[in-house]
Amino acid sequence: MQxxxxxxxxxxxxxxxxxxxxxxGGMLAFGLLVVLVFVLNVAxxxxxxxxxxxxxxxxxxxxNRVGPQGILQWLADGVKLVMKEDxxxxxxxxxxxxxxxxxxxxGFITTFVVIPFGSRLxxxxxxxxxxxxxxxxxxxxxxxxxxGWASNNKWSLLGGIRSAAQxxxxxxxxxxxxxxxxxxxxxxxxxxxxxxQGWAPPDWFIFNNPFNFVAFFIFFTxxxxxGNRTPFDLPEAESELVAGYVTEYSGVRYLIFFMAExxxxxxxxxxxxxxxxxxxxxxxxxxxxxxxxxxEFVTFFVKSYFFALVAMWxxxxxxxxxxxxxxSICWKxxxxxxxxxxxxxxxxxxIFPNGARVVQYLMTLGGAALVVLFFRRVVQHWRRQRIxxxxxxxxxxxx
Amino acid sequence: MDAxxxxxxLKARFEASVGDCDLAxxxxxxxxxxxxxxxxxxxxxxxxxxxxxxxxxQSGVDYKANDVIEVVYHLYSxxxxxxxxxxxxxxxxxxxxxxxxxxxxxxxxxxxxxxxLLGVEFEGHSDLRRLLMPEDxxxxxxxxxxVEPEEYHGISTRRESxxx
Amino acid sequence: xxxxxxxxxxxxxxxxxxxxxxxTLNMGPQHPSTHGVLRFVVKADGEVMREAxxxxxxxxxxxxxxxxxxxxxxxxxxxxxxxxxxxxxxxQGWGMVCEQLAGIEVPKRGEYCRxxxxxxxxxxxxxxxxxxxxxxxxxxxxxxxxxxEREKLNDLLEELCGARLTYNYMRIGGVAWDLPPGxxxxxxxxxxxxxxxxxxxxxxxxxxxxxxxxxANVAVIPPDVAVNYNLVGPxxxxxGVDYDVRRDEPYSVYPExxxxxxxxxxxxxxxxxxxxxxxxxxxxMSESCRILRQCFKQIPDGPVIAKVPxxxxxxxxxxxxxxxxxxxxxxxxxxxxxxxxxxxxxxxTGSFSAMSIIDWVSPGLMLADLVxxxxxxxxxxxxxxx
Numbered sequence: 046m047q048x049x050x051x052x053x054x055x056x057x058x059x060x061x062x063x064x065x066x067x068x069x070g071g072m073l074a075f076g077l078l079v080v081l082v083f084v085l086n087v088a089x090x091x092x093x094x095x096x097x098x099x100x101x102x103x104x105x106x107x108x109n110r111v112g113p114q115g116i117l118q119w120l121a122d123g124v125k126l127v128m129k130e131d132x133x134x135x136x137x138x139x140x141x142x143x144x145x146x147x148x149x150x151x152g153f154i155t156t157f158v159v160i161p162f163g164s165r166l167x168x169x170x171x172x173x174x175x176x177x178x179x180x181x182x183x184x185x186x187x188x189x190x191x192x193g194w195a196s197n198n199k200w201s202l203l204g205g206i207r208s209a210a211q212x213x214x215x216x217x218x219x220x221x222x223x224x225x226x227x228x229x230x231x232x233x234x235x236x237x238x239x240x241x242q243g244w245a246p247p248d249w250f251i252f253n254n255p256f257n258f259v260a261f262f263i264f265f266t267x268x269x270x271x272g273n274r275t276p277f278d279l280p281e282a283e284s285e286l287v288a289g290y291v292t293e294y295s296g297v298r299y300l301i302f303f304m305a306e307x308x309x310x311x312x313x314x315x316x317x318x319x320x321x322x323x324x325x326x327x328x329x330x331x332x333x334x335x336x337x338x339x340x341e342f343v344t345f346f347v348k349s350y351f352f353a354l355v356a357m358w359x360x361x362x363x364x365x366x367x368x369x370x371x372x373s374i375c376w377k378x379x380x381x382x383x384x385x386x387x388x389x390x391x392x393x394x395x396i397f398p399n400g401a402r403v404v405q406y407l408m409t410l411g412g413a414a415l416v417v418l419f420f421r422r423v424v425q426h427w428r429r430q431r432i433x434x435x436x437x438x439x440x441x442x443x444x
Numbered sequence: 445m446d447a448x449x450x451x452x453x454l455k456a457r458f459e460a461s462v463g464d465c466d467l468a469x470x471x472x473x474x475x476x477x478x479x480x481x482x483x484x485x486x487x488x489x490x491x492x493x494x495x496x497x498x499x500x501x502q503s504g505v506d507y508k509a510n511d512v513i514e515v516v517y518h519l520y521s522x523x524x525x526x527x528x529x530x531x532x533x534x535x536x537x538x539x540x541x542x543x544x545x546x547x548x549x550x551x552x553x554x555x556x557x558x559x560x561l562l563g564v565e566f567e568g569h570s571d572l573r574r575l576l577m578p579e580d581x582x583x584x585x586x587x588x589x590x591v592e593p594e595e596y597h598g599i600s601t602r603r604e605s606x607x608x
Numbered sequence: 609x610x611x612x613x614x615x616x617x618x619x620x621x622x623x624x625x626x627x628x629x630x631x632t633l634n635m636g637p638q639h640p641s642t643h644g645v646l647r648f649v650v651k652a653d654g655e656v657m658r659e660a661x662x663x664x665x666x667x668x669x670x671x672x673x674x675x676x677x678x679x680x681x682x683x684x685x686x687x688x689x690x691x692x693x694x695x696x697x698x699x700q701g702w703g704m705v706c707e708q709l710a711g712i713e714v715p716k717r718g719e720y721c722r723x724x725x726x727x728x729x730x731x732x733x734x735x736x737x738x739x740x741x742x743x744x745x746x747x748x749x750x751x752x753x754x755x756x757e758r759e760k761l762n763d764l765l766e767e768l769c770g771a772r773l774t775y776n777y778m779r780i781g782g783v784a785w786d787l788p789p790g791x792x793x794x795x796x797x798x799x800x801x802x803x804x805x806x807x808x809x810x811x812x813x814x815x816x817x818x819x820x821x822x823x824a825n826v827a828v829i830p831p832d833v834a835v836n837y838n839l840v841g842p843x844x845x846x847x848g849v850d851y852d853v854r855r856d857e858p859y860s861v862y863p864e865x866x867x868x869x870x871x872x873x874x875x876x877x878x879x880x881x882x883x884x885x886x887x888x889x890x891x892x893m894s895e896s897c898r899i900l901r902q903c904f905k906q907i908p909d910g911p912v913i914a915k916v917p918x919x920x921x922x923x924x925x926x927x928x929x930x931x932x933x934x935x936x937x938x939x940x941x942x943x944x945x946x947x948x949x950x951x952x953x954x955x956x957t958g959s960f961s962a963m964s965i966i967d968w969v970s971p972g973l974m975l976a977d978l979v980x981x982x983x984x985x986x987x988x989x990x991x992x993x994x
Binding site for chain 3: 469470471497498499500501502503505506516518522525529548549550552553554574575576577578585586
């Protein structure tokens, strides 16, 4: 971003304006573009995709009326929620109740500042990118606590407190499991991390050494818990707390909360891709800069969205973990495992200072084997169902 | 053990309090004096060859014509797989009866229901209050002379007949 | 434990410092668990409950008093509403108690039709119970799989008697209509497709570590407490007591049918926890399939209903019968005074006893466990309140 603006200034576009102001203006413009065109739409479309994916997993159809295959359902939902009456309970804390959703969505949107969509498509490539993300997602906790407290509803309070405890606890394994990456790359900036990976799977950090592989799964679990996703969605447990900390919210405020949650799915995927799966690195097929940028963007988007789909899949399958079990998973299992990982990677770097290509290829083969096994199971299950001849809603994903 | 045997055992232990046993009924029942009901039940539960360890049902029946409310206990024994019915009749104008909650915990809610719907007071019950009806309801609905109040908290209970 | 009235006290901790007071929460009559209108006043210390006091009566429709007005025949549809999830058993119970009062014998084919309808209803009821239990724990997908099978059962039952939920299929003296032509083939085809679904369900749920962690060792009810509180049915068998009315006090044609009674053995946890109650229901479903297959093989020809007069006036007396409903043994007590209206009817249902034990089992549980307990005890509100 900075380089692009520098080249524009060199060509004389912003003559007379101080350099910093140009940078500021450029970042604001690009940030606004990203938020309006990308972030909010992705958050919206994810709500629709989640409902459709769930429905197909549950042998239902899902929304398929609004627009072709129901693609515009999220727009309809958004318009409906915006037009709803804005109910603020009289006994609720008036100011905090109104501010809480904004804090949550600010915590979500500000993470997009450092997420790189391409080699030059990033709003601001901070050199403390990782720490910045951790800090930005912590704002969400404040918003959730505010929402739970200000609703003047004991169940919301319980949901808010549970959520705060959960997010704060899972920050630790999330951060610790990413430390191996920092050790390997020596930088906290996302572009730095991506540029040290390649486009081929053996060059991804997930297959770099076995400790990274474990770290990826710890990170993914902790990120799911941060995003209040099942199996850690106790704060929004429908069967117990109605809707947890958002019970009293309706209309636009509800919309904001849920955009934040579903957009967070994408952020989880984006972080996992950036740190472990090679980010926007695409095969060097073309030299045309525009095509290259598009290819990188598409690669990054596909990889991140794949993880969002995996999170949806997990949500449809697994039951909820109870609060004390959640805490014990975090503190008794994930945190010690992350520490062991960190030590392991440090040891690895001592033993193999330049990395071990053989291990990388072996791990890639192992990962490929896992994927193949998974597909074999899918085909087996599919064939079993064909034999049972219950073909009603099963085979066609688009109904 | 059949009903006649149980009746004999009870008569041997509590002579005056045990009434006659109607063997001709489909479920033979034994009449018990209300004051002795707790001891009878405890004996029926604890005796090794009787072992009535479960209170299968406890109902109240309002016999307006005889001016009594009868509390009917259906007992069942899981070890011996036999059953017996006990009946305790209390006067309708002062229906009081000792509770058997200490013998079978199942009686807790069953007696609350009888209190709620028929007005029988169980002495010694740990928590005798209305179960099914609202706390501020007046009257005992299952009694034969119960007249439904005209309204409850402003909601009228009278409704025009749907058949013209 | 005595609360005078149910004032929900709002206790705020106004002092600075860490003095913790109990919170009184209201898990109100409307909440997203699908067990009906039940209310719990929960006194909780943070997440751990001190006690959960059930408050029932929201669905009290005075069905017992209505029986005194509508007569024996007219009461049959009302019995459906006593437990609308397992309505066939209520129908059967009322039919049996009237038949015992008047000494009527149901023809063999009528009894077989009753058992077929009842076991199909047991399948449907257990599917609902297990599905909603898993839904309350948080897994949303097995619920839909359970209901997919339940829909097929409902279609079959609709073919049989015209209704999907409140069947009103049985009459005093037998059943209303004979099995439709081809019903046996369709039901057997359904059973062939259903048994693999149970395996799928076991794969998804029973062996799921998170689910097992949520329900194993939760709300352990030892056998002697279960018997003392008069828990019945799968709840009782889940605590290890080997008793089933169909086998031990047999009625109808159950003596001629071969089936096992699944009793929990405390695998994967303590004997009497929520998992045991769940696994007893799952196994009972396989047993019901077995019973159904036998019924369709053994059913004789003949009339399906005995001759019962229009104005049904049983001689004065009383009768008490027990039916093994999906929720346990349901006791029907009827006092007749010789007229065509019952003098007193009383139903003692399985959910009534199960509700009363929640007060005993709840201290020390967490809030999230309360939902699991209610679901595992398979409580439906209409049975509790009638």
